[in-house]
Amino acid sequence: MSSSLMLAWPQRRGWPDGALASGGPAGRGRWGWTRGGGAGGQRRPVMSAAAPPPQVLPRQTCGLFTHTIFYKEYPGGPQELDKSIRGGELFLTVLLNPISVFMTHLSNYGNDRLGPYTFVHLADFVHSCTNLRLQTLPPVQLARKYFELFPEQRDPLWQNPCDDKRHKDIWSREKTCGHLPRFLVIGPQKTGTTALCLFLLMHPSVASSLPGPQTLEEVQFFNGNNYHKGLDWYMGFFPTPPNASADFLFEKSSSYFHSEDAPKRAASLVPKAKIITILIDPSDRAYSWYQHQRSHGDPAALRFDFHAVVTTGPEAPPELLALQRTCLVPGWYAAHLERWLAHFAASQLLIIDGQQLRSYPATVMDEIQKFLGVTPHYNYSQALTFDPQKGFWCQLLEGGKTRCLGKSKGRKYPPMASESRAFLSSYYRDHNVELAKLLHRLGQPLPAWLRQELQKAR
CATH class of the missing domain: 3.40.50.300 (P-loop containing nucleotide triphosphate hydrolases)
Known part of the structure; x- marks a missing residue:
């Protein structure tokens, strides 16, 4: 099972003050978690009572996968994870996106707890080395803010789950992409x-x-x-x-x-x-x-x-x-x-x-x-x-x-x-x-x- 972390830095006035909270095991809501299945980059629906059709949030990967559970065994060494956090790919994702929705897995909150480690250190780096001010909201509220900024993305755009090996690997064995028109x-x-x-x-x-x-x-x-x-x-x-x-x-x-x-x-x-x-x-x-x-x-x-x-x-x-x-x-x-x-x-x-x-x-x-x-x-x-x-x-x-x-x-x-x-x-x-x-x-x-x-x- 996977989870998604949503955080934002404000572009408009009127957003409530908030900070990215630390600690807490996955599923207890202290990071603004929403649960969902799938691999990094997959899109999933967010339902709203005011808008019956599904609204779909894109999710970014953060370098954490089901197998990345020990700090010293991180692919390429732990320095690769720290480099991504401190000015690398993960930091650039936050820098270039007013609202970021990150993909993590429940296994990242056991063992060496790389999920909390990654985002606590990311928040510390952003706070100490930039002028950005991170904020967060409950998932549905933050999703609404996202669609206010990007209204053209409110509608889902379904893609073939078999076009990406990561998606195909988690696609149910009872399903087949052969059931699509040629x-x-x-x-x-x-x-x-x-x-x-x-x-x-x-x-x-x-x-x-x-x-x-x-x-x-x-x-x-x-x-x-x-x-x-x-x-x-x-x-x-x-x-x-x-x-x-x-x-x-x-x-x-x-x-x-x-x-x-x-x-x-x-x-x-x-x-x-x-x-x-x-x-x-x-x-x-x-x-x-x-x-x-x-x-x-x-x-x-x-x-x-x-x-x-x-x-x-x-x-x-x-x-x-x-x-x-x-x-x-x-x-x-x-x-x-x-x-x-x-x-x-x-x-x-x-x-x-x-x-x-x-x-x-x-x-x-x-x-x-x-x-x-x-x-x-x-x-x-x-x-x-x-x-x-x-x-x-x-x-x-x-x-x-x-x-x-x-x-x-x-x-x-x-x-x-x-x-x-x-x-x-x-x-x-x-x-x-x-x-x-x-x-x-x-x-x-x-x-x-x-x-x-x-x-x-x-």
């Missing part, structure tokens, strides 16, 4: 992501996450409050595949595409993951989303026609503005792709032409297999068949039967009004120009719909 299908919504998932799952080496409890087919971990449920919660959606060869786990959440948080969070947890996105004409995507919301009984979609939704001004009712945002904002393709490219290399991103996926799925699936490096190669040309009644491609089963998407997919609805299409063509003009520049930079071809929109803009 690629993500990020959307956007209404571009064909559900069809893509059906095709992907036909491959014997590919398996998906289990359905989310509230969002049916999607987990939606990286983009909302589910993220605060933690790594164990997320990994629970990736059980050990029943087929040992199905080692390409993936997750599809189509709202990741336009999420502000998802790229950074995903890159922190699965930095080597491949990213797949599908793009169609953003005007068509907006209209399809509106019709989707109508079919699901959205009050704003039932009350207002599509043109009113996309053209309404800022004075509109909140529910109408919310629907407008979900219709329009995901279509800012270039801006959202740039956000993902800020956290993932271009070689990790595959941009699919949604019209090509709809018309020539076998060709697109060959491209995806090559991009993922998945084996063996699966012949989609023989596994897919076009269903003229449904109007899209389905999985061909034995005996000539087919497996297609549900009734909600491929739904027919009236064509978009010409005035709405003209408005959206103008609305997305600059976004489409930026998308074309981005695709040129990435060396990717322009989809047919984008070439047509660029011609209109001339």
Whole structure:
């Protein structure tokens, strides 16, 4: 078991006076202890009644580990520990951080009691050789002070515990980091992501996450409050595949595409993951989303026609503005792709032409297999068949039967009004120009719909 020592030197007025207390065995609260497990540098949640989501404090190492229990047997000799205390690494950590959270272990409070030795001598050195004035507060209060200074760190940023040997060594043997996705299908919504998932799952080496409890087919971990449920919660959606060869786990959440948080969070947890996105004409995507919301009984979609939704001004009712945002904002393709490219290399991103996926799925699936490096190669040309009644491609089963998407997919609805299409063509003009520049930079071809929109803009 480990403990964390929190101390601070003030940067703002109004902090209560306090001194770093000495002595006392671990767990008795005389050093401002908070208990926690893990190795140095690991991040752990601090819960607050005022803020239900976890808030995570970073912890620094101080040179004390479970095996450092005797002064004379300190690695490199006791002079190495004293050097760290008296102007070395440990002192610099305190000097350069207004609030320090140190990692120690209960074994450091037995035997030669190197825990008390280290921090008593550190406090004495700071007091006698510097103008710094150390202060401390109860753990929760000091945590709040930390987040006042660094509000951008209030949210946790989960990392793969198997990326660091120290973390992996203390990771439960009952857990495995293999329950994390190797690629993500990020959307956007209404571009064909559900069809893509059906095709992907036909491959014997590919398996998906289990359905989310509230969002049916999607987990939606990286983009909302589910993220605060933690790594164990997320990994629970990736059980050990029943087929040992199905080692390409993936997750599809189509709202990741336009999420502000998802790229950074995903890159922190699965930095080597491949990213797949599908793009169609953003005007068509907006209209399809509106019709989707109508079919699901959205009050704003039932009350207002599509043109009113996309053209309404800022004075509109909140529910109408919310629907407008979900219709329009995901279509800012270039801006959202740039956000993902800020956290993932271009070689990790595959941009699919949604019209090509709809018309020539076998060709697109060959491209995806090559991009993922998945084996063996699966012949989609023989596994897919076009269903003229449904109007899209389905999985061909034995005996000539087919497996297609549900009734909600491929739904027919009236064509978009010409005035709405003209408005959206103008609305997305600059976004489409930026998308074309981005695709040129990435060396990717322009989809047919984008070439047509660029011609209109001339």
